[in-house]
Amino acid sequence: MRFVDEFRDSDKARALAAKITSLCEPGRQYKLMEVCGGHTHTIYKHGLEDYLPEQITLVHGPGCPVCVIPMGRVDDAMALAAEPGVIMTSFGDMMRVPGSNGSFFDAKARGTDIRMVYSPLDALKIAKQNPDRRVVFMAIGFETTAPSTAMTVLRAASSGITNFSVFCNHVTIIPAIKAILDSPDLRLDGFIGPGHVSTVIGCRPYEFIARDYGKPVVVAGFEPLDILQSIYMLMLQLSRGESTVENQYSRVVPWDGNVTALKAIGQTMELRPYFEWRGLGFISHSALKIRDSYAAYDAELIFKVPGVRVADPKACQCGEVLKGVLKPWECKVFGTACTPETPIGTCMVSPEGACAAYYNYGRLTRTRVKEASRT
Amino acid sequence: MTGWIDRALEEHEQVEQVRRGSPQPAPGTVREEAVLERIDRTRRARPRVREDRITMSHGAGGKATQSLIEAIFLEAFRNPLLEPLEDGASLSVGDTRLALTTDSYVVSPLFFPGGNIGDLAVNGTVNDLSMTGATPLYLTAGFILEEGFPVEDLTTIVTSMAKAASDARVQIVTGDTKVVERGKADGCYINTAGIGLIEPDVNLGVAHARPGDMIMVSGPIGDHGVTIMLARGELDIEADVVSDTAALNGLVADLLDATTGIRALRDATRGGVATILNEIAKAADVGVLVSEDAIPVRTPVRGAAELLGIDPMYVACEGRMVVVVDETGAEPALAALRAHPLGAEAAVIGQVTAEPAGIVQLRTSFGGTRIVDLLVGDPLPRIC
Numbered sequence: 010m011r012f013v014d015e016f017r018d019s020d021k022a023r024a025l026a027a028k029i030t031s032l033c034e035p036g037r038q039y040k041l042m043e044v045c046g047g048h049t050h051t052i053y054k055h056g057l058e059d060y061l062p063e064q065i066t067l068v069h070g071p072g073c074p075v076c077v078i079p080m081g082r083v084d085d086a087m088a089l090a091a092e093p094g095v096i097m098t099s100f101g102d103m104m105r106v107p108g109s110n111g112s113f114f115d116a117k118a119r120g121t122d123i124r125m126v127y128s129p130l131d132a133l134k135i136a137k138q139n140p141d142r143r144v145v146f147m148a149i150g151f152e153t154t155a156p157s158t159a160m161t162v163l164r165a166a167s168s169g170i171t172n173f174s175v176f177c178n179h180v181t182i183i184p185a186i187k188a189i190l191d192s193p194d195l196r197l198d199g200f201i202g203p204g205h206v207s208t209v210i211g212c213r214p215y216e217f218i219a220r221d222y223g224k225p226v227v228v229a230g231f232e233p234l235d236i237l238q239s240i241y242m243l244m245l246q247l248s249r250g251e252s253t254v255e256n257q258y259s260r261v262v263p264w265d266g267n268v269t270a271l272k273a274i275g276q277t278m279e280l281r282p283y284f285e286w287r288g289l290g291f292i293s294h295s296a297l298k299i300r301d302s303y304a305a306y307d308a309e310l311i312f313k314v315p316g317v318r319v320a321d322p323k324a325c326q327c328g329e330v331l332k333g334v335l336k337p338w339e340c341k342v343f344g345t346a347c348t349p350e351t352p353i354g355t356c357m358v359s360p361e362g363a364c365a366a367y368y369n370y371g372r373l374t375r376t377r378v379k380e381a382s383r384t
Numbered sequence: 385m386t387g388w389i390d391r392a393l394e395e396h397e398q399v400e401q402v403r404r405g406s407p408q409p410a411p412g413t414v415r416e417e418a419v420l421e422r423i424d425r426t427r428r429a430r431p432r433v434r435e436d437r438i439t440m441s442h443g444a445g446g447k448a449t450q451s452l453i454e455a456i457f458l459e460a461f462r463n464p465l466l467e468p469l470e471d472g473a474s475l476s477v478g479d480t481r482l483a484l485t486t487d488s489y490v491v492s493p494l495f496f497p498g499g500n501i502g503d504l505a506v507n508g509t510v511n512d513l514s515m516t517g518a519t520p521l522y523l524t525a526g527f528i529l530e531e532g533f534p535v536e537d538l539t540t541i542v543t544s545m546a547k548a549a550s551d552a553r554v555q556i557v558t559g560d561t562k563v564v565e566r567g568k569a570d571g572c573y574i575n576t577a578g579i580g581l582i583e584p585d586v587n588l589g590v591a592h593a594r595p596g597d598m599i600m601v602s603g604p605i606g607d608h609g610v611t612i613m614l615a616r617g618e619l620d621i622e623a624d625v626v627s628d629t630a631a632l633n634g635l636v637a638d639l640l641d642a643t644t645g646i647r648a649l650r651d652a653t654r655g656g657v658a659t660i661l662n663e664i665a666k667a668a669d670v671g672v673l674v675s676e677d678a679i680p681v682r683t684p685v686r687g688a689a690e691l692l693g694i695d696p697m698y699v700a701c702e703g704r705m706v707v708v709v710d711e712t713g714a715e716p717a718l719a720a721l722r723a724h725p726l727g728a729e730a731a732v733i734g735q736v737t738a739e740p741a742g743i744v745q746l747r748t749s750f751g752g753t754r755i756v757d758l759l760v761g762d763p764l765p766r767i768c
Contacts, residue, residue, distance in 0.1 A: 010683055010686050010687060010690075013686075013690060014749075017748075017749050017750045019749065019750055019751035022750060022751050023751065053754060054748070054754060055748045055749075055750040055752050055754070056746075056747075056748045056750065056751070056752015056753045056754040057750065057752055058752070059751070059752040059753055060751065060752065114439045114440070114441065115435065115436075115437070115439065117439070117440075118435070118437040118438060118439045119437060127618070127619065131618075233750045233752075234750075336416075338416055338419045338420070339419075343419065343423075344419065344420075344422070344423035344426060345422060345423065345426045348426075349447075349757075349760040350441075350446075350447045350448060350451075350760045351434055360693070368757070369755065369757050369760075370754040370755050370757075371754060371755065372420055372423065372743075372755050372757075373420075373740075373743075373745065373753060373754065373755055
C-alpha cells in the first residue's frame with residue numbers, strides 16, 4: 010500500500026539500526042523519551058525495540074491525551090452527562106476511562122445518553138438533529154485536536170446553534186515537557202518530539218529544550234522508519250555533543266506550525282491559570298478553556314460542574330509511568346488488578362497509553378522471543 | 385464510591401498473597417520476566433464479570449465476551465459437551481455423531497454490499513457446524529420483528545435465506561416468529577440453529593493443536609467487518625469492498641478429503657483472526673507465531689483499517705476460516721483450499737510453537753516481534 014509500506018521497509022530498518030548501534034559509545038547508556046503516545050503505540054505495534062541496541066532505552070512520555078485526564082474531570086463529565094436533556098459526546102478513547110463511579114461505557118449501560126463521535130463536528134451535527142436536547146462535547150487532547158474543537162465552536166457560533174457546548178479539557182504539551190525536564194527523578198539524553206502536535210505549533214517551541222537544557226530534540230513522524238530515523242538523528246547529535254531541534258517529519262510539519270489553526274485556537278480559547286494533570290498534579294498555564302467571548306459554548310459555565318478533586322487510587326502509578334520514571338510493568342498493579350479490560354489507571358486505557366501498548370503488544374522479553382524462534 | 389476499584393485491588397491482593405509465600409525481591413530488582421509470569425498466572429485465573437450491567441463489550445467477542453460466557457453461562461450450564469466451548473457441540477445419539485449449534489443475528493445495517501442479515505444467518509450457522517467437521521443438514525429460523533418493519537424487506541431477507549440454504553445444501557425445517565412493539569427491537573433479528581452429521585473419524589478442536597502444526601487462513605481477512613463499518617455511512621469513507629459472507633461447508637468437505645491431518649477449524653467472525661489464534665494458544669496451552677507479511681488483507685481493507693486505527697486481525701469475517709493442520713497435512717490442505725473458489729487466496733500464516741504457552745506472537749512486516757492479545761472493548765458493535 011502506497012505511503013505506508015515505504016515507511017515500514019525492514020531492509021531500511023536494518024541499515025538504520027546498524028548505524029544507530031555504531032554511534033553508541035561503549036559503556037554509555039542512552040535514555041530517549043518519545044513524548045507522544047502515538048509514537049509509543051507505533052514502537053510497540055511494530056516491535057521497533059527489537060532493532061535497538063541494549064544501550065538505548067526508550068522512555069515513554071506524557072503525550073497521551075486520555076492518560077493525562079484526572080479522575081475528577083471524568084467525574085465532572087459524568088455529572089454533566091446526567092443533567093436533564095444532555096447528550097454527552099466524546100472520542101472513543103474516552104469511553105473506557107475510569108472515573109470514581111465507572112466509565113462512560115458503564116454510565117451508558119445504566120441509561121445515560123453518551124455517544125461516541127469521530128469529530129467534534131459530529132457532535133455539532135447531533136445538536137442540530139436534536140434541537141430539544143443539550144449536546145456537550147467532552148474535548149480532550151493536546152494542540153493536535155484543539156483546532157478542530159475551535160473550528161467547531163466557530164461553526165456553531167456562525168450557524169447560530171445554541172444547544173451545543175464544549176467541556177474543554179485541552180492541554181498544551183510544552184509545560185508538561187518542562188515539568189519532566191525539571192523533575193529530579195529522571196535523566197534523559199534526548200527527545201523524540203511529538204509530530205502531530207508540531208503540525209500545529211511548529212518546531213520553535215522546543216528550542217528552549219536544546220538551548221536551556223542542552224538536550225537534542227527531533228520532531229518525528231509516526232511510521233516505524235520515521236521513529237528509527239529520528240533515533241539515528243538524536244544519536245548523531247549526541248555523538249557530536251550537539252543539541253539542536255531538528256525536524257524529521259518535514260513532509261507534514263512546517264517549522265512555524267499552522268498559523269490558521271493557531272489563530273482559531275487563539276480566537277476561541279485561552280490559557281487556564283492552572284490545570285490538574287493525572288499523576289503530574291497541577292501545572293500552571295498548561296491547559297485551555299473556552300474564551301469569555303464564546304461563553305455561550307462553555308459547558309463549565311452553562312452547567313454546574315462539581316469540580317471536586319478526586320485523588321487517584323493509591324495503588325495506581327500512572328504519574329510515574331507518564332513521567333517515564335517507571336516502565337509500565339514496574340507499576341505495582343500492572344497486569345494484575347489493572348488490565349485493558351479493567352483499567353484502574355488511564356495509561357491502561359488509550360491505545361496511546363504506555364501501559365496499554367505494553368500489555369497489548371509488548372508483553373515479551375527478549376528471552377521469550379528467543380524461546381519461540383527455537384521451536 | 386470507588387467500589388469496583390476496591391474489588392479490583394482486593395483481587396490484586398489475593399494474587400500478591402500467593403507471591404508473598406516466596407521470598408520478596410529487594411526493591412528495584414523486580415525482573416520483567418517475573419512480572420510477566422505473574423501476569424500469565426492472573427490471566428489463567430477464572431474469569432469473572434466485574435460490571436454491574438451488560439455493556440457493548442460483552443457482545444464484542446473479545447475478553448469481556450469470554451468472561452461473560454465462562455463466568456455466567458458455563459457456570460450455570462456446565463457439562464462435558466459444553467465445556468470445550470467450540471463453535472458447535474458434538475453429540476452422540478446411538479451410533480451417530482451430531483453437531484448442534486445456534487447463533488443470533490443482529491447486524492446493523494440489515495442490508496450491506498455483498499449480502500444481508502438473511503444470508504448471513506444461514507451462512508453463519510452452516511459455518512459453525514462445518515467448523516466441527518460436520519456436514520450441515522437442517523436449520524431452524526427464529527424471527528424477532530419490530531412493529532412497522534416493511535414486509536418487502538422481510539421478503540427480500542427471507543428470499544436470500546432460501547437461496548443461501550439451497551446453495552449450502554441445507555434445509556430450513558422449522559421456525560418461530562415474534563413481533564415486538566416499535567422501539568423494542570431494531571427492525572429484524574434472526575436466530576438460526578443447525579444440526580449436522582459428523583463422520584466417525586473426524587475429531588476437530590482447537591485443544592488438539594500441537595507444536596509444529598501449521599496455521600492457515602482460507603482467504604483475505606476483514607472484508608465483512610470493514611464493509612459493515614462503511615455501510616453505516618458514519619465515516620465518510622468509501623472503499624471498494626464487499627462482505628465475504630459465504631457457506632464454507634463445501635470448502636471444509638474438500639479439505640477433510642484431502643488430508644487426515646486437520647486438527648482444528650474456526651471461522652473468524654467476531655474478534656477476527658486474532659481472537660481465534662488466542663483461543664488456540666489458550667485451549668492447547670501452546671504458543672502461536674504468525675507473520676504479518678503472510679496474512680492476506682485486501683488493500684481497501686488495509687487502507688480503511690489504517691485510517692480508522694483498527695487492526696484487520698481483529699476485524700470480523702463471515703466466510704473465512706482458520707485451519708490448524710499437522711506438518712504432513714499442510715501441503716495437501718493448502719492445495720485443497722486453493723483449488724476451491726472460496727479458498728483461492730488461502731495462505732499459511734504461521735505455526736504452533738511450544739513456548740511461550742498461551743501467547744500469540746506476530747512477526748511484524750517491519751521486522752519486529754509483538755504480542756497479539758484478545759480484543760478489549762468494542763470497536764464495532766453489531767457486526768453479525
